[in-house]
Amino acid sequence: MNIIVQKYGGSSLADPEKIKLVSERITLLSSSNTGVVVVCSAMGDTTDDLLALSHEISSNPSKREMDVLLATGEMVSCSLVAMALSERGYPAVSLTGMQAGIQTETAHGSARISELNPHRIIEELENGRIAVVCGFQGFTEDHELTTLGRGGSDTTAVALAAALGATRCEIYTDVEGIYTADPRIVSDARKLIEIEYEEMLELAVSGAKMHPRSIELGALFDVPILVASSFSNEKGTLIHKEANMEIQNRVRGVAADKNVSKITVRGVPDKPGIAAALFSPLAEANVSVDTIVQNASADDLTDMSFTVSRSEHESAIALVESIISDLGFKSVSSENNLAKVSVVGTGMQNSPGYAALMFKALSEAKVNIHMITTSEIRITCIIDEEAVNRAVQSLHKAFELEKE
Amino acid sequence: MNIIVQKYGGSSLADPEKIKLVSERITLLSSSNTGVVVVCSAMGDTTDDLLALSHEISSNPSKREMDVLLATGEMVSCSLVAMALSERGYPAVSLTGMQAGIQTETAHGSARISELNPHRIIEELENGRIAVVCGFQGFTEDHELTTLGRGGSDTTAVALAAALGATRCEIYTDVEGIYTADPRIVSDARKLIEIEYEEMLELAVSGAKMHPRSIELGALFDVPILVASSFSNEKGTLIHKEANMEIQNRVRGVAADKNVSKITVRGVPDKPGIAAALFSPLAEANVSVDTIVQNASADDLTDMSFTVSRSEHESAIALVESIISDLGFKSVSSENNLAKVSVVGTGMQNSPGYAALMFKALSEAKVNIHMITTSEIRITCIIDEEAVNRAVQSLHKAFELEKE
Numbered sequence: 001m002n003i004i005v006q007k008y009g010g011s012s013l014a015d016p017e018k019i020k021l022v023s024e025r026i027t028l029l030s031s032s033n034t035g036v037v038v039v040c041s042a043m044g045d046t047t048d049d050l051l052a053l054s055h056e057i058s059s060n061p062s063k064r065e066m067d068v069l070l071a072t073g074e075m076v077s078c079s080l081v082a083m084a085l086s087e088r089g090y091p092a093v094s095l096t097g098m099q100a101g102i103q104t105e106t107a108h109g110s111a112r113i114s115e116l117n118p119h120r121i122i123e124e125l126e127n128g129r130i131a132v133v134c135g136f137q138g139f140t141e142d143h144e145l146t147t148l149g150r151g152g153s154d155t156t157a158v159a160l161a162a163a164l165g166a167t168r169c170e171i172y173t174d175v176e177g178i179y180t181a182d183p184r185i186v187s188d189a190r191k192l193i194e195i196e197y198e199e200m201l202e203l204a205v206s207g208a209k210m211h212p213r214s215i216e217l218g219a220l221f222d223v224p225i226l227v228a229s230s231f232s233n234e235k236g237t238l239i240h241k242e243a244n245m246e247i248q249n250r251v252r253g254v255a256a257d258k259n260v261s262k263i264t265v266r267g268v269p270d271k272p273g274i275a276a277a278l279f280s281p282l283a284e285a286n287v288s289v290d291t292i293v294q295n296a297s298a299d300d301l302t303d304m305s306f307t308v309s310r311s312e313h314e315s316a317i318a319l320v321e322s323i324i325s326d327l328g329f330k331s332v333s334s335e336n337n338l339a340k341v342s343v344v345g346t347g348m349q350n351s352p353g354y355a356a357l358m359f360k361a362l363s364e365a366k367v368n369i370h371m372i373t374t375s376e377i378r379i380t381c382i383i384d385e386e387a388v389n390r391a392v393q394s395l396h397k398a399f400e401l402e403k404e
Numbered sequence: 405m406n407i408i409v410q411k412y413g414g415s416s417l418a419d420p421e422k423i424k425l426v427s428e429r430i431t432l433l434s435s436s437n438t439g440v441v442v443v444c445s446a447m448g449d450t451t452d453d454l455l456a457l458s459h460e461i462s463s464n465p466s467k468r469e470m471d472v473l474l475a476t477g478e479m480v481s482c483s484l485v486a487m488a489l490s491e492r493g494y495p496a497v498s499l500t501g502m503q504a505g506i507q508t509e510t511a512h513g514s515a516r517i518s519e520l521n522p523h524r525i526i527e528e529l530e531n532g533r534i535a536v537v538c539g540f541q542g543f544t545e546d547h548e549l550t551t552l553g554r555g556g557s558d559t560t561a562v563a564l565a566a567a568l569g570a571t572r573c574e575i576y577t578d579v580e581g582i583y584t585a586d587p588r589i590v591s592d593a594r595k596l597i598e599i600e601y602e603e604m605l606e607l608a609v610s611g612a613k614m615h616p617r618s619i620e621l622g623a624l625f626d627v628p629i630l631v632a633s634s635f636s637n638e639k640g641t642l643i644h645k646e647a648n649m650e651i652q653n654r655v656r657g658v659a660a661d662k663n664v665s666k667i668t669v670r671g672v673p674d675k676p677g678i679a680a681a682l683f684s685p686l687a688e689a690n691v692s693v694d695t696i697v698q699n700a701s702a703d704d705l706t707d708m709s710f711t712v713s714r715s716e717h718e719s720a721i722a723l724v725e726s727i728i729s730d731l732g733f734k735s736v737s738s739e740n741n742l743a744k745v746s747v748v749g750t751g752m753q754n755s756p757g758y759a760a761l762m763f764k765a766l767s768e769a770k771v772n773i774h775m776i777t778t779s780e781i782r783i784t785c786i787i788d789e790e791a792v793n794r795a796v797q798s799l800h801k802a803f804e805l806e807k808e
Contacts, residue, residue: 016460050480056420057484058491065490068498069483072476076454079473080461086469087462094472098502099547143503 001125003166004029007039007135007157011174012230013077014044022230023084025172026130035125037164038092039135039157040081042073063108067137067147071097074134074153082132092130095120097137097145102156104138104146107286111138111146112213113155116163133160151211158214162221169223172230175209177237180401181254185392188402194238195252202344202378203255215239251345251354251399256392258385260290260338261313262370264305265320267330271300277327278304281319287312291340291373291382301330305371307382310336338370339388342380343395355379361398367391405529407570408433411443411539411561415578416634417481418448426634427488429576430534439529441568442496443539443561444485446477467512471541471551475501478538478557486536496534499524501541501549506560508542508550511690515542515550516617517559520567537564558618566625573627576634577613581641584805585658589796592806598642599656606748606782607659619643655749655758655803660796662789664694664742665717666774668709669724671734675704681731682708685723691716695744695777695786705734709775711786714740742774743792746784747799759783765802771795 006029008022029036041047050069054061061069078094085092101117124131135153138146148155154171161169178200181189195203197219204212210227218225218239228236268274275294282289292306308316313336320332341362348354358379362369367390371382383391396402410433412426433440445451454473458465482498489496505521525535539557542550552559558575565573582604585593599607601623608616614631622629622643632640672678679698686693696710712720717740724736745766752758762783766773771794775786787795800806 016457019461053420053480054484054487057423058487061487062490065483065486065498068479068486068500072479075472075476075479076457079469080458082469082472083458083462083465086466094469096472096549145500 001035002033003035003037003125003161003164005037005039005157005161005164005166005169007153007169007171008041008081008230009153009171009173010041010044010046010077012172013040013042013081016080019043019077019080019084022172023081023088025230026081026085027088027090036130037121037125037160037166038081038130038132039153039160040074040077040132041135041153042070043077043080046073046076064144067108067145070147071134071137071145074136078132078134082130085130085132090130091128092132093124094132094134095124096134097156098139098143100131100133100160102138102159104140104148106140106142106144106146108144108146110149110286111140113138113148113159116159118160118163121160121164148213152213154211154214155217158217158223158225161223162217166223168226169218170226170228171210171214172228173209174229174231176229176232176234177227178203178210178239179253181392181396182256185256185389186254186396189396190402190404192237192252193235194240196346197239197241198377199252199344199346200239202342202375203253250347251343251401252347253344254392254395254399254401255342255344256339256388258339258388259309259311260307260340260382260385261310261316261334261336262305262307262338262382263313263316263320263332263334264303265324265329265332266303267301268304269300269328270302274327275304278320278323281323282316285315285319287316287319291371291380293371293373307338307340307371337385338382339385340380340382341388341391341395342378343399344378346377348377348379357398358395361394362391365390365394367394405439406437407439407441407529407565407568408572408574409441409443409561409565409568409570410574410576411557412445412485412634413557413575413577414445414448414450414481416576417444417446417485420484423447423481423484423488426576427485427492429634430485430489431492431494440534441525441529441564441570442485442534442536443557443564444478444481444536445539445557446474447481447484450477450480468548471512471549474551475538475541475549478540482536482538486534489534489536494534495532496536497528498536498538499528500538501560502543502547504535504537504564506542506563508544508552510544510546510548510550512548512550514553514690515544517542517552517563520563522564522567525564525568552617555615556617558615559621562618562621562627562629565627566621570627572630573622574630574632575614575618576632578633578635579613580633580636580638581631582607582614582643583657585796585800586660589660589793590658590800593800594806594808596641596656597639598644600750601643601645602781603656603748603750604643606746606779607657654751655747655805656751657748658745658796658799658803658805659748660743660745660792662743662792663713663715664711664744664786665714665720665738665740666709666711666742666786667717667720667724667736667738668707669728669733669736670707671705671732672708673704673732674706678731679708682724682727685727686720689719689723691720691723695775695784697775697777711742711744711775741789742786743789744784744786745792745795745799746782747803748782750781752781752783761802762799765798766795769794769798771798
């Protein structure tokens with residue numbers, strides 16, 4: 001059987017009318033020799049509403065209970081989508097993360113999938129039913145509910161596509177694909193027809209709307225991923241391996257992310273093991289550290305800066321403050337009003353000219369650079385939040401991304 | 405360990421402030437040698453809201469999907485209660501029906517508990533945590549989600565109390581206990597301090613707010629059940645075995661229920677097996693038939709009337725119409741605007757005077773009686789819906805229930 005996995009985001013499922021439209025779209029695919037697996041996010045702003053509700057109860061709710069609370073959002077949307085499909089005459093069945101066999105580790109709130117046993121899904125497909133699977137959620141060995149972290153439904157969809165040997169994973173959202181930059185910031189941003197996993201991964205990490213783990217999984221299991229709008233019939237962007245040669249040789253896009261906090265530890269003894277001593281406790285507390293920069297040291301003391309997402313800023317600061325005296329650091333400071341901007345493209349490999357062009361463009365736009373990091377296919381600058389839009393606009397223009 | 409089970413209804417959990425008040429009440433009980441198990445219904449009108457949502461999608465949604473949808477309501481309330489308890493410094497953990505070991509049969513929407521394995525609850529109590537269990541829901545052998553039917557959280561609470569050998573099951577709701585009649589109808593209705601299971605069972609079936617299956621379970625496993633208000637500190641009503649002798653010898657209360665439809669099948673061949681042929685298909689379709697009356701027959705043909713709840717009226721009519729020609733019945737008719745009114749009390753056993761007094765009171769109040777049924781401790785009349793209030797008032801007065 002030819003299997004297709006489709007994932008629908010919350011904005012595509014925001015109300016009963018939208019759910020009916022999505023069910024119509026799903027049934028277009030359904031035929032005797034195609035098995036359709038649908039992965040749903042929670043309806044509209046449900047997840048935010050549930051978060052707000054929990055914060056009325058507790059300023060720091062347990063992550064385990066948050067997972068129980070948030071997992072309900074996808075159960076609601078999936079049962080309604082299954083009802084809508086049945087109403088159109090297409091037998092369908094909703095499946096929770098547990099029923100779909102999505103086993104995870106126990107890190108509540110950001111669990112990773114450890115094992116996928118989709119036998120129930122296969123059984124339903126073989127019986128001619130559409131399987132409607134709750135995205136974002138899983139379960140542990142001990143039958144605890146877990147969630148995969150914000151945007152985790154993308155990961156659910158790609159993981160299922162990989163486990164089921166699906167032909168394709170289609171991610172439906174409220175944008176028409178992947179653009180050279182955010183069209184709300186850059187008016188002549190261009191939709192890409194295709195992009196490689198690696199490039200998409202860098203764009204996703206740098207702020208484009210796609211869960212990075214889903215791209216990693218897609219790359220690992222070679223699952224072609226189509227990102228398209230659920231509100232139109234425009235062809236979206238296909239993320240796959242080895243895109244056309246003609247697109248290899250240039251910057252593919254500009255990404256920005258305003259969710260950046262920078263923490264600086266000053267007077268760090270410059271000796272082996274000190275970085276591990278600083279970052280191990282953060283890793284143990286599941287604080288995800290992004291960019292790390294260590295300044296050159298003069299008097300055997302050095303400064304170390306790193307960025308975390310704003311939601312993890314407070315817990316990171318508290319952790320670092322609890323260990324600075326043990327480790328002999330002098331002080332900790334932080335900045336919250338930062339953002340990052342990146343240019344991404346496999347064509348950048350071993351081509352130093354791109355970095356120079358980026359810094360020149362930012363300088364001309366009067367954007368101050370706080371930190372710089374690079375990967376093989378990406379250059380990222382940490383800048384002031386207020387400068388993000390003009391940074392993205394100047395980079396899009398400097399790299400001529402509006403041109404095919 | 406001394407175990408107490410407390411159940412809170414939706415009105416007690418309607419918003420974050422009420423949830424905090426409930427959590428305060430729960431912690432009053434908690435001590436080193438008392439294990440507390442809390443069973444929660446869905447917050448406020450959540451269940452009705454979810455039902456309305458499903459009806460925007462489908463006029464006749466699958467019962468399986470309704471169970472998935474509705475089960476989310478209790479997951480939300482339980483996770484929030486667990487958060488509120490933790491916030492007050494009392495470790496707590498929410499448990500879904502599955503995690504609490506509440507296994508059921510597969511009749512979606514009205515599943516019965518088939519097995520209860522509360523080992524996870526016991527483990528949590530032994531670790532000093534309050535277990536907050538989702539009421540109303542269970543799971544089948546095949547890991548399907550089920551619900552126990554409207555008001556099923558009462559059943560969850562009493563079943564858990566029985567399985568855990570709890571000292572007491574406390575049902576907290578928005579009324580202060582069980583009354584001799586609905587205080588909104590009878591101004592001098594009196595709160596009962598205690599009542600026997602059997603009497604309560606008849607009152608519950610006859611419309612008082614308590615899930616009848618929970619009373620049956622309480623009687624079967626001899627679990628004392630306290631019904632009280634979560635909004636006050638008034639002593640509620642204790643439902644238990646062998647209440648005081650002094651209350652044995654009289655009518656205990658008047659109950660009314662407006663949720664009654666009557667179906668009459670005319671021209672039924674008066675031969676053995678015909679009742680089974682009519683009611684077996686209804687039972688198989690999970691239609692719950694209440695009062696059944698068969699009129700005396702003249703010419704080997706008889707009329708048979710029975711009542712069902714209004715929500716099951718349409719499916720019952722459709723079913724009966726599909727079989728009347730096979731069974732040789734002449735016609736089917738139905739009435740929707742009916743209600744039932746009952747007087748209940750163990751003191752009524754073998755005392756025909758009570759029935760006479762009931763009929764006299766109803767007659768004086770100009771209430772027309774459509775059907776009459778009796779049990780050992782109850783007399784029920786099916787009457788017009790518009791006459792309910794004056795029927796209840798006249799019966800309460802006739803039996804002098806306002807007096808201690």
